[in-house]
Amino acid sequence: MKKTKKRNKRAHNPRAIGLMSPNGTRFAEVAACLAEIGRGFHSRGWVLGTSGNFSAVISREPLRLAITSTGLDKGNLTPEQFLEMDEAANVVHGDGRPSAEALLHLAIVRGVDADAVLHTHSVWSTVLSGSHAAQGGIAFEGYEMLKGLEGVRTHKHREWLPILENSQYMIELGEHVSKTLRENPGIHGFLLREHGLYTWGAGLQEAKRHVEILEFLMEVLVRSGAAQSG
Numbered sequence: 001m002k003k004t005k006k007r008n009k010r011a012h013n014p015r016a017i018g019l020m021s022p023n024g025t026r027f028a029e030v031a032a033c034l035a036e037i038g039r040g041f042h043s044r045g046w047v048l049g050t051s052g053n054f055s056a057v058i059s060r061e062p063l064r065l066a067i068t069s070t071g072l073d074k075g076n077l078t079p080e081q082f083l084e085m086d087e088a089a090n091v092v093h094g095d096g097r098p099s100a101e102a103l104l105h106l107a108i109v110r111g112v113d114a115d116a117v118l119h120t121h122s123v124w125s126t127v128l129s130g131s132h133a134a135q136g137g138i139a140f141e142g143y144e145m146l147k148g149l150e151g152v153r154t155h156k157h158r159e160w161l162p163i164l165e166n167s168q169y170m171i172e173l174g175e176h177v178s179k180t181l182r183e184n185p186g187i188h189g190f191l192l193r194e195h196g197l198y199t200w201g202a203g204l205q206e207a208k209r210h211v212e213i214l215e216f217l218m219e220v221l222v223r224s225g226a227a228q229s230g
């Protein structure tokens with residue numbers, strides 16, 4: 001009885017998230033999940049000052065993504081603030097506009113087998129993507145936490161995290177992302193120089209796990225380097 005009441009209330013509210021879109025139910029679920037991920041990442045200091053952006057595929061044919069609107073505090077996101085975006089980064093539903101980096105999200109969901117893309121601006125990714133830029137990336141090897149990356153079975157795995165030069169020209173950067181994904185099959189993420197981390201997953205939970213693992217590994221690298229030099 002209670003459940004029926006709830007459903008009816010929702011059905012009569014035209015503003016209720018999900019009813020604005022043919023992909024409604026999936027959009028609503030994904031937006032709620034992305035908002036929760038945002039709160040968690042913000043509390044860890046990975047998306048401070050409205051930085052970072054998150055997306056998830058809600059349909060492939062046609063391609064539709066739920067994505068964060070630009071300029072919002074990622075610690076206080078509500079599902080209603082998410083946008084539905086098409087394959088050309090046009091907003092199909094929702095108020096606001098996606099980040100210019102939406103084009104990178106599109107390049108990733110087209111380039112790898114991923115339905116969720118998460119982007120963070122942590123201290124560790126900013127430090128390492130600057131200090132390792134000349135090497136073109138960072139290699140992680142020997143860490144037990146590597147096994148948190150999808151498909152990795154042993155700490156002996158060598159994970160390559162490419163570093164791309166940062167740019168404000170998103171069409172060009174999107175092409176660079178696509179090229180990096182083609183040339184490095186099997187990677188789980190990449191860094192933009194002195195900017196942040198992009199990672200992805202088959203679903204949101206996998207992508208979230210990849211952020212946690214890669215952020216952990218980057219922090220270990222910085223702290224162990226500091227420990228050795230100290």
Ligand SMILES: [Zn+2]
Binds near residue numbers: 101119196
């Ligand atoms: Zn960014």
